[in-house]
Amino acid sequence: MRETSKLISRLSADFPEINFKQVGGSVFAWSPRDKQITYPPLRSKEDLMLLLHEAAHARLNHFDYHRDIELINKELLAWLHAQKVLAPRYSITIDQARIDSELETYRHWLYLRSLCPKCGQSGIQQKPYSYLCLNCSTKWRPNNARLCRLKRALLKD
Numbered sequence: 001m002r003e004t005s006k007l008i009s010r011l012s013a014d015f016p017e018i019n020f021k022q023v024g025g026s027v028f029a030w031s032p033r034d035k036q037i038t039y040p041p042l043r044s045k046e047d048l049m050l051l052l053h054e055a056a057h058a059r060l061n062h063f064d065y066h067r068d069i070e071l072i073n074k075e076l077l078a079w080l081h082a083q084k085v086l087a088p089r090y091s092i093t094i095d096q097a098r099i100d101s102e103l104e105t106y107r108h109w110l111y112l113r114s115l116c117p118k119c120g121q122s123g124i125q126q127k128p129y130s131y132l133c134l135n136c137s138t139k140w141r142p143n144n145a146r147l148c149r150l151k152r153a154l155l156k157d
Contacts, residue, residue, distance in 0.1 A: 066128035
């Protein structure tokens with residue numbers, strides 16, 4: 001796909017402060033610490049959209065988040081920046097249905113993080129990185145794993 005190498009060249013020229021690195025696997029990621037976007041081989045239009053999404057995180061200076069609502073907000077802002085600013089610049093279309101689908105995966109993941117490991121009811125994020133169940137008063141801290149098994153560690157008072 002010649003157009004993908006052309007896109008990488010253009011992105012690298014337009015954003016020299018960001019390192020674009022192709023890796024194996026299927027994960028697209030922005031590392032603010034390394035100022036690097038890693039991406040798998042670009043084989044489809046969807047891959048180009050995901051690459052622009054990660055570039056949007058970089059352009060918006062997204063680092064980490066402490067509360068789940070911050071994550072959803074950063075994801076939405078990155079998708080909108082990719083759709084409205086970056087995609088037109090590189091003649092790529094990102095439709096709203098794609099954005100909605102991507103955001104739904106985050107909403108579902110955050111919902112699973114909020115489930116109490118004891119009683120299964122939804123809890124509330126009480127502090128950064130920790131939850132409280134209003135049903136049984138259990139406190140827990142979920143891991144950050146989006147791409148592997150979700151774990152929730154019980155917290156002591």
